[in-house]
Amino acid sequence: MKLLRDRILKDGKCYPGGILKVDKFINHQMDPNLMKACAVELIRRFASTEVNKILTIEASGIAPAIMMGFLLDLPVVFAKKKKPSTMDDMLSTRVFSFTKQREYHVVISKEYLTPKDKVIFIDDFLAYGNAAKGIIDLCHQSGAEIVGMGFIIEKAFQRGREVIEKQGIRVESLAIVDSLDNCQIKLRNE
């Protein structure tokens, strides 16, 4: 996706430890037109699938997910990163955040993820695949089917794709970063 690749090279910033900061257009300040363009491209890639719900995780997944849900006229559910005081009947799993070096809980109400659901999971980044693994666990617990997982940016060198594909789940990423060595962003040509 050229628009996205160009933007990453223009506005993305590298930090030591394989961190790519895209705070200017995805993670803090968001470019709504780019989010919509990402949603369109994800819809195109998953065009042949049958889906009744978009699933994401707070906070940076919400923007592309809501755009996708809007364009497809589907509800969007966002998994929460801790137990809210008013959520009774929920599915819960633990996710290890490599960036933050700590574990957190991810929860979804049983009401909004059921055996009837065929979902596409959307997130901003695919890194080690830990959040995705948590989502897969929640979907297994609920009986929902995961049709595929779509990411705006995949850091291929952190190998999260293998974690997901090993479970037989299709992965689509709109930009693939092959390396951030020496704080240089190397994007895969596609």
Added chain:
Amino acid sequence: MKLLRDRILKDGKCYPGGILKVDKFINHQMDPNLMKACAVELIRRFASTEVNKILTIEASGIAPAIMMGFLLDLPVVFAKKKKPSTMDDMLSTRVFSFTKQREYHVVISKEYLTPKDKVIFIDDFLAYGNAAKGIIDLCHQSGAEIVGMGFIIEKAFQRGREVIEKQGIRVESLAIVDSLDNCQIKLRNE
């Protein structure tokens, strides 16, 4: 806004302590068409203002804010609820959450909130106005101008509006809850 009022009465749930749960269409599962309709109505209400940025706070404010940013072709910045490890130069304030009975930090990078900015702040709920107060503080720190604050649902009996209007800031709410006494949702007729 009739569409929203009808939806609150149909799918909103009351909990003791003045809690209104709208997890089915705003706070956990989101209805993208409703979020877009809310954005359209907020744009209509703030039509006469000059704005260059939409501001919100993670996580439930993101959906209506990104829709508004998309329709107006403006960037959207979401304030974060704690210090991310990769954010250096940031503005910070403390907010007391009545629902959770604890204080949390809200941060925005200085890069994305500057004296040049004229912002509309968007959030799902206006309750006691504590999050709004935090946002006002961050805008004061940054020198940005707050053109107005728009909320999907206002719980009028918790009087957050007074907190904001006392600072000379315009408030628009798409649905106003006058009371949740005896777990009955009483919406204001408009």
